Amino acid sequence: MATSRLPISTAATSTSVETLLEPFRTELTGYCYRMLGSAFEAEDAVQDTFLRAWRSFERFEGRSALRTWLYRIATNVCLTMLSSVQRRVRPMDLGPAGSGTATSAGEPRPEEIWVGPVPDSRVLPEGSDPAEVVASRESVRLAFVAALQHLPPKQRAVLILREVLAWSAQEVAELLDTTVASVNSALQRARATLAAADTGGDAYQPLDDEQKTLLARYVRAFEAYDLTALTALLHEDATLSMPPVPLWLRGHDDILAWMTGTGSGCRGSRLLPVAANGLPAFGQYRPNLDGPGFHPWALILLETSAGRIARVNNFLDTDHLFPLFGLPDRLA
Template sequence: MTTVTDESGTVAPVNGGRARERPEDEFEALAAPYRPEILALCYRMLGSIHDAEDLVQETYLRGWRSYDRFEGRASLRTWLYRIATNACLTALEHRARRPLPTGIGAPSSEPEGDLSAVPPEILWLQPLPDSLLAVDASAADPASVVAARAGLRLALVAALQWLPPRQRAVLILRDVLAWRTAEVAQLLGLTDTAVNSLLRRARTRLADVAPDADDVCEPSQAEQREILDRWAKAFVDADIDALMELLTEDAIWEMPPQPMWFQGAEMMRRLLSFRLRQFGRYQRMIPTSANGQPAFAVYRVAADAQAGTLSAGSLQVITFRGNRIAKVSAFRTPSLVGLAGLPLEIEA
């Protein structure tokens, strides 16, 4: 029997020593429904939507080039996961983990200080707009939709970045996507014993760095909508008292790419008072979602904006605890608003 090494690095047999011929468009048609969950996998591994999209492109290019040698011994979905996971593991050999500000130091005590510092050497964790996981319900099966949406909360993805790459892959496949041990072992070319060992170490490490990373109690949808509406109005109106009523006593505010972060009622009041009153009121908050969490695109009058135009300033990702807001991750990168499918400029 003749064998070939496909683009995923897997040695596969070829019937009769010849590659099978298939229509060029067959791979795209069959693989397209899995793209959102492959994107979610790469994002969980890398913590960057831009890097994840690059790795998805690489995965599909490798798959397309190797499809004539695909034997079907595993499902196409499993084959794509193998290619994507191996591509991510290779990429992570040369990349540092992506943190959030809350993951690299103590909270700051000077909310009135210079908040413009951006350390160029740090690559921050990015949010994943839910719009990028939109799937064609008629083309994707329910398992694909669930896999794309599961285990994407910002705290969990941030915690995953603390794990070594192979532990990260095992934990995602086993605990987030609920693959069986034997399936993970086959995908990664490991024994069942090795997979279980990696999983134990990953769970222990995750419990150490973020014991509550994915343990979130949220209000009902109706309650959440009412709280978010109140939050948006108070933020636009610079109503500090109203904002404080919606925050937990130990609430956290972070705003990558700035490295500082703030915690507690006193710091929240000082920070919000300084920012909203010093820099003027924000003019519009458009609701959206990212990482399966409520979010807002925040628009304001920019110094270089045309008259009557508001520019995107940040993407706020909201974390609830009960019926209060426990954390605001305000990503001050306007392009993320565009990735969420919203305009970078709107009419005032």
């Protein structure tokens, strides 16, 4: 962790406070996203963090690094936000898998209950070290962020600061105003909880030939709506989910039955690639039945493992998600 001190006596007069804070936006958004499980709440939390830092900047005397001070503020903002909301979940957390022959995916649930996707550009600082890039992608994978939501908020903060950001136990103890023994105890309990959760899967490596081939085959099969070819790319126990509706499916038979029946409106869709949660992702556009072109239908995130697709996550709230990812509101 950076420990350099800010030359506070000259900084405030040589540049604006906003200019000093802005370089930390991406990493703080990544931290808040892991804590909160929502891209929109993470950005709100960072804005609140910057506002509090701006208001109290004159009282910041440079006794700690500016980065440490901002993380302290961001942690307090997140802990306050988490004290008044329910834990965010994935459809798999709400009940058993449904049937592919269901005629409806169920009534949509409020956005506030779901672990949502986030653009890589909002949470992953640019870096030239390939190992660091892969590690950063691992730490925002959907399965990992969802597993973090099972931890009590302070345990969550401890685990992220220690395991993801590589802070020392002493640094975390100082940030949380607690003892090193308490930090180590919280970390041990958090590790035990995560060990029991399903956080597996591969981080996206765009230059990996095997992954490129898999994704190219997926796009061809989906756009052609070749369900035989598409199913062949899935693990036998692959899952399909569609937040904000609660229905989720497991296995070839139910996924195939759904896509053949109720989900058959996806036939003829087009896919645009995006980068989300360190995973391969696509904006899906379905044919417009009322005229020419295609309209937004879902943001698809694929979780892969051992050369096949393990989870297909279809996020249907395109009104909010497509602008977030810079996707157009229609395709010609």
